Amino acid sequence: SQTIHQWPATLVQPVGSPLSLECTVEGTSNPNLYWYRQAAGRGLQLLFYSVGIGQISSEVPQNLSASRPQDRQFILSSKKLLLSDSGFYLCAWSVGGYGYTFGSGTRLTVV
Amino acid sequence: GEDVEQSLFLSVREGDSSVINCTYTDSSSTYLYWYKQEPGAGLQLLTYIFSNMDMKQDQRLTVLLNKKDKHLSLRIADTQTGDSAIYFCAGSNFNKFYFGSGTKLNVKP
Numbered sequence: 001s002q003t004i005h006q007w008p009a010t011l012v013q014p015v016g017s018p019l020s021l022e023c024t025v026e027g028t029s030n031p032n033l034y035w036y037r038q039a040a041g042r043g044l045q046l047l048f049y050s051v052g053i054g055q056i057s058s059e060v061p062q063n064l065s066a067s068r069p070q071d072r073q074f075i076l077s078s079k080k081l082l083l084s085d086s087g088f089y090l091c092a093w094s095v096g097g098y099g100y101t102f103g104s105g106t107r108l109t110v111v
Numbered sequence: 112g113e114d115v116e117q118s119l120f121l122s123v124r125e126g127d128s129s130v131i132n133c134t135y136t137d138s139s140s141t142y143l144y145w146y147k148q149e150p151g152a153g154l155q156l157l158t159y160i161f162s163n164m165d166m167k168q169d170q171r172l173t174v175l176l177n178k179k180d181k182h183l184s185l186r187i188a189d190t191q192t193g194d195s196a197i198y199f200c201a202g203s204n205f206n207k208f209y210f211g212s213g214t215k216l217n218v219k220p
Binding site: 036044046090092101102 | 154155156199209210213
């Protein structure tokens with residue numbers, strides 16, 4: 001079966017510290033992978049998407065970066081977190097034009 | 112990118128029908144979706160409609176699409192307290208999805 005794993009579930013980090021959120025997918029090959037962020041009281045914002053290994057597209061300029069070192073692994077990173085990076089981060093995948101499967105999300109609080 | 116807009120709140124009584132509305136700007140969206148987010152959880156795909164369809168029914172859910180007005184709606188019949196959640200409308204264009212801000216549905220017993 002197809003599953004998506006995202007961790008950690010919650011994270012509290014000080015301002016200026018680095019960030020690494022990992023997402024892995026099982027049961028499918030060559031998925032499109034996505035990172036979304038939901039800020040408090042706002043809708044989902046597409047941050048990055050990837051259609052293949054090493055291929056990353058950024059939707060908005062920000063303090064974050066993404067990498068896809070393996071077909072089913074997608075990593076969201078930051079060298080120095082800002083307070084405004086706080087939010088709920090969702091990883092997702094899709095194959096073809098059909099809808100998403102979402103991870104359970106990571107709640108990041110930058111203090 | 113595409114703009115997708117939804118009203119933020121909807122409150123209904125248990126047993127009534129709920130209608131959640133969404134408008135979008137990009138007419139090239141191939142599919143349009145409704146997702147449900149329960150507190151603390153990820154998004155769950157509820158239903159989707161292909162852009163050349165006007166209506167899709169799936170048990171208690173009815174999706175209506177008006178392409179001319181770029182308007183999508185989700186009707187939940189016989190709304191239950193378990194339907195309380197945030198509902199996101201989304202459109203897809205190529206490999207990207209664009210979400211509305213979500214409508215919080217509150218079902219009162």
